[in-house]
Amino acid sequence: MTTAPRAFVFDMDGTIVDNMAFHTDSWITFFERRGMAIDADAFFRTTAGRQGKEIIRHYLGEHLDDDAVAELNHEKESVYRELYAPHLQAVHGFDCLVAQAKANGVKLAVGTAAPPANVAFTLDGLDLRRHFDTIVGALDVARGKPHPDVFLEAARRCGVAPEHCIVFEDAPLGVEAARRAGMRCIVLTTTLPAASFAEFDNVIAIVRDFSELKAGLLFA
């Protein structure tokens, strides 16, 4: 590794927790209620990392006002939380990586498209919030991934330059957001196989879970 990392920026959904199938199922339910059928795989690839309000406007109409979108997003995220609650757990090796990062003086941040209720559901539900120097979510930036905003804001709050950040991601739009932010990325294959990330030159490792990461790669 050429530049020692000073901050790790974690995507939340699909990365800290292996939950994207439940997000997709909740979107399928949400759109079915409106008579719309969506293809799960294509939907994941083109929406994972976008904010709920962006997804809703894209599918149901750009004309929808903020209150209507907020209500629809609340409905979708309520379905998601009900589906995923019985399965809530961190991806294997996350606690150990956090401990190693702290021991090496690496700052820890979250950069997620999730709204505050989902951040609370996940990070408070697993008692993980205390580990992070900052958490940047849907209300903190105007644009979701693949725009780099959420990762740049996380780096800014950590006081760390993008080239000293490593992003952890599971979704192509998130890896692209990291690339646009000028950040290296480690991919978790929680949701998609390694081949799905072949086009990205900012990917430095692809692993099944955090336990596969070698300290030499991360902290050298």
Ligand SMILES: O=P(O)(O)OC[C@H]1O[C@@H](O)[C@H](O)[C@@H](O)[C@@H]1O
């Ligand atoms: O940026 P993250 O943590 O992967 O969050 C992405 C997800 O955030 C959720 O809130 C959306 O409903 C999902 O559809 C979206 O993919």
